[in-house]
Amino acid sequence: MAETPKVISRAERPAAPSQAFSFTEGMLRPQVNPKLEAYRRSAWQTYQSLPFPTTREEAWRRTDLRKLKADQFRLASNLAVEQPVPADLLAPLADSQHGGEIILSSSHAKVTLAAELKAKGVIFTDLLTAEKEHPELLAKIMGQLVRPEEGKFAALASALAENGVVLYVPRSVVIEEPLHSLYWGAGEKAAHITHILVWLEENASVTYLHESASPADERDQALHAGIVEVHVGSGANLRFVELQSWGENVWNFTHERGQVERGGNLDWIFGAVGSQLTKNFSTLDLVGEGAVGKMSGFYFTDRDQHLDHDTQQNHLAPATTSDLLFKGALLENSRSVWQGMIYVAPNAPKADGYQANRNLVLSKSARADSIPGLEILTDDVRCTHGATVGRIDQDQVFYLLSRGIPQREAERLIVEGFFEPIMQRIPFEGVRQRFQDSISKKMDLYTHGN
Amino acid sequence: MNPVLEIINLHVAIDGKEIIKGLNLVIPSGEVHAIMGPNGTGKSTLAYTLMGHPFYEVTEGDILFKGESILEMEPDQRSQRGMFLAFQYPVSIPGVTVANFLRTAINARRRAANPEDKGIPIPEFRKLLKEKMDYLKMDPSFAGRYLNEGFSGGEKKRAEILQMAVLKPEIAVLDETDSGLDIDALKIVSEGVNALRGPDLGVLLITHYQRILNYIKPDAVHVMMDGRIVETGGPDLALHLEEHGYDWVREKVENGAAA
Numbered sequence: 001m002a003e004t005p006k007v008i009s010r011a012e013r014p015a016a017p018s019q020a021f022s023f024t025e026g027m028l029r030p031q032v033n034p035k036l037e038a039y040r041r042s043a044w045q046t047y048q049s050l051p052f053p054t055t056r057e058e059a060w061r062r063t064d065l066r067k068l069k070a071d072q073f074r075l076a077s078n079l080a081v082e083q084p085v086p087a088d089l090l091a092p093l094a095d096s097q098h099g100g101e102i103i104l105s106s107s108h109a110k111v112t113l114a115a116e117l118k119a120k121g122v123i124f125t126d127l128l129t130a131e132k133e134h135p136e137l138l139a140k141i142m143g144q145l146v147r148p149e150e151g152k153f154a155a156l157a158s159a160l161a162e163n164g165v166v167l168y169v170p171r172s173v174v175i176e177e178p179l180h181s182l183y184w185g186a187g188e189k190a191a192h193i194t195h196i197l198v199w200l201e202e203n204a205s206v207t208y209l210h211e212s213a214s215p216a217d218e219r220d221q222a223l224h225a226g227i228v229e230v231h232v233g234s235g236a237n238l239r240f241v242e243l244q245s246w247g248e249n250v251w252n253f254t255h256e257r258g259q260v261e262r263g264g265n266l267d268w269i270f271g272a273v274g275s276q277l278t279k280n281f282s283t284l285d286l287v288g289e290g291a292v293g294k295m296s297g298f299y300f301t302d303r304d305q306h307l308d309h310d311t312q313q314n315h316l317a318p319a320t321t322s323d324l325l326f327k328g329a330l331l332e333n334s335r336s337v338w339q340g341m342i343y344v345a346p347n348a349p350k351a352d353g354y355q356a357n358r359n360l361v362l363s364k365s366a367r368a369d370s371i372p373g374l375e376i377l378t379d380d381v382r383c384t385h386g387a388t389v390g391r392i393d394q395d396q397v398f399y400l401l402s403r404g405i406p407q408r409e410a411e412r413l414i415v416e417g418f419f420e421p422i423m424q425r426i427p428f429e430g431v432r433q434r435f436q437d438s439i440s441k442k443m444d445l446y447t448h449g450n
Numbered sequence: 451m452n453p454v455l456e457i458i459n460l461h462v463a464i465d466g467k468e469i470i471k472g473l474n475l476v477i478p479s480g481e482v483h484a485i486m487g488p489n490g491t492g493k494s495t496l497a498y499t500l501m502g503h504p505f506y507e508v509t510e511g512d513i514l515f516k517g518e519s520i521l522e523m524e525p526d527q528r529s530q531r532g533m534f535l536a537f538q539y540p541v542s543i544p545g546v547t548v549a550n551f552l553r554t555a556i557n558a559r560r561r562a563a564n565p566e567d568k569g570i571p572i573p574e575f576r577k578l579l580k581e582k583m584d585y586l587k588m589d590p591s592f593a594g595r596y597l598n599e600g601f602s603g604g605e606k607k608r609a610e611i612l613q614m615a616v617l618k619p620e621i622a623v624l625d626e627t628d629s630g631l632d633i634d635a636l637k638i639v640s641e642g643v644n645a646l647r648g649p650d651l652g653v654l655l656i657t658h659y660q661r662i663l664n665y666i667k668p669d670a671v672h673v674m675m676d677g678r679i680v681e682t683g684g685p686d687l688a689l690h691l692e693e694h695g696y697d698w699v700r701e702k703v704e705n706g707a708a709a
Contacts, residue, residue: 402526402534405558417544
């Protein structure tokens, strides 16, 4: 049995009594594979041993969970809420035909995969099917990158993931047509717990788009806890787009790690427009010489949304390159937090790291926190970073007005221009269009002097 | 010719401080009028006020465009009705291409005239843009660049004239369009303005130097000093100023005031 940590008395500010989930060990889905069974059991122990995060912890200092009604959540599969998936979410996001598609919920999945990809040994399926059909592979790749010890929600998702996606691309298999998956998570009071595994062997190549979404009209809280583990083998090439389109009642917690081996390339794109609150930990581990990782983030918040992205670029081998750009705009009473760190290990000379976070605050009561960081333990590196929080420049507005462009349109144009560097990094018209639509939709809410 | 622009006893203040102190000026359609004057006499204030910049407060007087007062109009409405300001310091709009910006501006005009308008068809827009850019000897790649971002001084001013050519105003105010230009750029910009001259365009050319008037021949030259027009003449007035400076005008004003 794992050691229970000492409870330190915090009499001056007790956690609200409701800050405990009602999940039980009996909810662990039994695994036939002993390694998977052990992984889940051990994760459960870790989950129980970790305290509920509070703003006393550095990582949670800016994201307060006290309004989370933790005890009311039930596993989504038990609630079995039936809600049809909106047609626009099913439209292809990449420009070409998709080579495979998965529409999944907590307990169902509809999987299609091109026969020729199956023949090449590609696995692209939901987690429940993978547990039945590929337990050995799962045992090999699951939990290798994100450890349950990384946090309460990482442990929760490791132990209780109800569904997810497994993508495995064998050595030297190059997939031309993008793969697409959608997790549809309906239900108030539902806890959606997911685990996404992407594993590319040496010299494999694929583009994969995953979206998480839920109905826009739900009011009472829902929960998502998720893990994303991404392995890019030597010389492999992964373009990975994640869209976060949760309804604005969802409290979303994710731990993600992308590991890139020698000469591999990970192009990782995040789009976040949904959820009531998000706390996302995304880590890039460049573990092999010459590995390259690019992270691009788009977010646009309104109402009292709170999005917190915690990114880490770890240069753990020589001549590795990372390039991060996160851009966000904020409306109404919303808030964003970006905290980034570039770490260069002592054995990683000739690292080239870049990180930038740019925020456009469109309302007086919106707030963006931007905290870059560098930790460099070797010489002969090139690391640069930048963080800005700004407002719409009134000289720009006047210039556009003077050309007959009305105020609202002028502001929308400036906001679109602000996001253009992110759009430039997204090679899919469908994804760009999705972001453009959310800009238009959110800018319609924009009123002056708020 | 009917006056396209009439400025009547205009008083303008910034933060309560009066900058323009009773300025009168009439520009008939089809004419080019130059306003010259030393620094700090309110020339740029006049330009911004004409376009409706919110920092400039009209405390007295009126501005009529085609016989209608524009004081209550927003800058975008003034533009849609046919007014144009070529900025001395055009700001950059990162991420917005010249083409995207111009198409948005054209469509805003069309929608102002007809709310049902569906916007300019893309092929028609491309043709129009190409024609105007050829005219101004601009490289086609210019259309895809972000507006004024990283533009040289000359490119910025050419981009202003391109906008003027595309938006076809009836009165164009050129605020120190010659500043910061080398002689080649000045020639190109001047040729652009000359090509747009015609019976339906009035131009108010604000300048510190006589140089640009060698290339754009004005119908009238006004001297502005301390917030007023103090001297008006023909093109030779500019040459006279070039040779003798502004002191004689100042003396004349002071003597006049004393008399």
